[in-house]
Amino acid sequence: MAEHGHRQSFRILVLNEISPRGLERLPADRYLAGKDVGQPDAVLVRSADMHDMEIAPSVRAIGRAGAGTNNIPVAAMSARGVPVFNAPGANANAVKELVLAGMLMAARKLPGAMRFVAGELGEVRGELDKAVEKGKGAFAGFELAGHTLGIVGLGKVGCLVADAAIKLGMNVLGYDPDITVDAAWSLPSQVRRAGSVSEVLRSGHFVSLHVPLLDATRHLVSAANIGLMPQGAVLLNFSRQGVVSDEAALAALDSGALGAYVCDFPSAQLLRHERVICLPHLGACTREAEENCAVMVAEQLRDFLENGNVANAVNFPAVSMARESAYRVGIANANVPNMLGQISTAMAHAGLNIHNMVNKSRGDMAYTLVDVDSRVSEALLAELARIDGVLSVRYLPA
Template sequence: MPSKQFQVLILNQISDLGLQRLPAGRYEVGKSVASPDAILVRSADMHSMQVPASVQAIARAGAGTNNIPVKAMSARGVPVFNAPGANANAVKELVLAGMLMAARNLPAAQRFVDGLDPAAHDLDEHVESGKKQFAGFELAGQTLGVIGLGKVGCLVAHAAIQLGMNVLGFDPEITIDAAWSLPSQVKRAGSVSEVLKRSQLVTLHVPLLDATRHLVNADNLPTMKPGAVLLNFSREGVVDDAAVLRALEAGPLARYVCDFPHGHILRHPKVIALPHLGASTREAEDNCAVMVAEQLRDFLEHGHIANAVNFPSVAMARESAFRVAIANANVPNMVGQISTTMAQAGLNIHNMVNKSRGEMAYTLVDVDSAVGESVLAALRDIEGVLAVRYLPV
């Protein structure tokens, strides 16, 4: 059987290094493919988009998936991939830049210099007299609170320690891998409130979920130390901006540094707002594109799932030329019904794996002979089955 050619629709400019992982001949990649098997996206908002019925996977060349209708895709049995950690170094470096800008009042100092008259005879005097208003503080010896100890949070913590800072971290759902990569000097806090109370600078690195919306708010902002700096390079909704503005005006907050400029905070003298630059480096764009392209290819060709935000991670070595991939609701007796359907068709199961994640489950089955369309149709007819793919080689 000739190998299937996959069509991949691109909604944004994607790094060529990533696209090279989808070889021509096996993949048709472009912005106007007719019946896409998959979609590659960066920032395009897909919530109002009619996602074609042919789409079997969506890959986001970045970490956040707020621009993708994940719940609707889950109901269709479509995994949504992302690239966690691929842009972590870029974000870490921007957080460090934000800390330095806030600590040394660099944006205001730059505006002061831009307003000087280069032809003034007393220019040096203006510089010397004006610089006093921009006196800041050094990072060494300060306590940095890190809320969220994933890849970015761990990198920020490590870099802060190298700068001579004390680091206090909090993450109730820290993974084993993150725990192993966390420097031993990081002290563990028991709550968000503890981090805010004990830190001179606080940086946020959590996803935007119902549980994290307005994680920093009117109740806990007033507990921060006088002159504190809050940095948000995570997601806009993690912070209550109205509460931040009040804390900037009445205390204790001295600076708010974020990557999400909008009307409420724009041009406030104590706000340093950047135009969503977190992953805007050549290296980060390349890393993200390569990661999701490889994940997408492994899924389309072999049914493997890695770094999907709505599916369990599943991989199984090929031991047969005939593979079926099944996305289904996580309900009892699903594996039994799949096995029975194949047995009734005279198919011998060579190998099988089933994993679940919340309400979603995913099954890979290798059988010893070709699978007919009638068997695939019977599998699709099982109540709770969301999608069935046949992946022969």
Template structure:
């Protein structure tokens, strides 16, 4: 491996990252490989980073997908490492799978196909058996039915709008809906005040939320009892969102029509009312390429310019470059950190041209452009300020 040049960055990859994403890194200034000494950043998909040693050289981690449960975000935050994801890049893939699963469940297509596959075409009563199947697998149409959407982010909004196009009434719930999502949402989608309000009204309910303490078993035994008789439940979000044991009992009792899940369990994998998939949510060529491109661009922007787009632990922040040098500082969100940084620079004769600071939870992030170069002593003094977790000169 050649020695790293002054402006050379190293990206260590895990999993198979789409070539379109990797091509976003110029060969003149980036080394990209699955094994590298002292990498500046990790780029991964489903790899379990909780069990992977993370060198001190790593300043950023990019997940080519939306969920970050496979990344130790809290640990990395304590080290001042930015964690990025790709929200919305896989939204169309998941939307199409949800609509596909909904149609399969509403029309009983999977059990109907299995029924025919089990028939002997040489039997004299074959045609009669086919007609018997027609009666057994009567489904229902979607117009006029109510779809409940829990989580109105990039994916949830697309699903809500698509369902409106199919003639469904849509009711959604998201206490943290962003302005961008609200603008994209069809105006006739009804906003619910609680999860329970959605559960009690929906003929079909679909979940699009991250897995955390608030969403674990969000559809539990109590809420399952509140579902409308014959409801369809769809979970392509995260394992653990739905209490599978309680839902299995409701399926057995015939109170729930069908369950579409991307998270197979031994107990439900052969259930006649369950359509279970091998984690296909974002498994399309287009989705994998979109995620890889988005993450590659975000990592480049952070490594080269310090700008933060779609980070799950740092505040969104960008700054047009104006000075000779740029400083990027991640610190604990404590009083007077910006003042102390400015004081150190002033004491060492460094003039600030432009500065922006934002905070998010326990972390704060500062980008500032200065005139001239920052010498080693000044850099060491800034890095030594109490609470500074990561200091870079770009």
């Protein structure tokens, strides 16, 4: 990062193709963004695996143009005081529409019907109408209206799926032990609340999963509980590979307990089964979703780099403070006692008057923004960095 007077310029390493609409949010007079940028202040990424990548010490933030961050070493970045931003909800409508498509494909047996048309019918010579009438009976399906959809995970996608399903005449049962206030407000009142994953599995003719892949959610649906689903039920996984045990899903399909498994994550095992509907990770693959994700994460990166504000970081608390001074310091530190006291004492010893301050914590991480009334010296920044528990210090002159 370089200073020109009071204005800073920033270098952004872009690891994947990012929508131009997002990159436009990083003005060229202050930002250099590209795939070959050295000593970057931040990284913009979509699907590139960063776990084995050497992440430069200059990196102060990582922005994921999407929701999941399992391709980013979040814990290692937290230890360095580096926030990892994502774009929750930006691709929610795209995923919602694909979930609806998945339900319809399974209910109306469309993949098999399409294979029939492309295969057997393609070999018919003459009297095609008779062949159609004779063959179509194998693909008689059922309508969505009146059936129950169980949803595990009531974030932005889960709420949109619930709303769409209700409008299609379905009954909806939802479960999310960690539902946010915003999600609760946006959830349609007709959604019945379940008390557990097991209750959703027992009740749903369709069950759709919308949870991140964590240790607690790995094989959330497994051999231990998949048998709870009603005979012929449809399981949909558009969240993450690993949330469902492939082995358990295949065994349930083979036994006839499960009617169909629809997922966005192909594996060699799944591709061999005729009642598995696998899509090639299309959840966020729409022009609109890619643009929305890129715009959202670029704006979050910019606000952090220029002002230190944090929104939608998976490892930092949300912190926003309007500027009341041209001189600002951002400090990430371990969430332990007396950090604020040590920070303010160091500033007082440096002769700085604190104009405004905000401090928030999230788990083991705390983050502080401080506006002071005069220029901050390199010596003070070095002293703050030496405080035991401080992970990163940034000077943010306006």
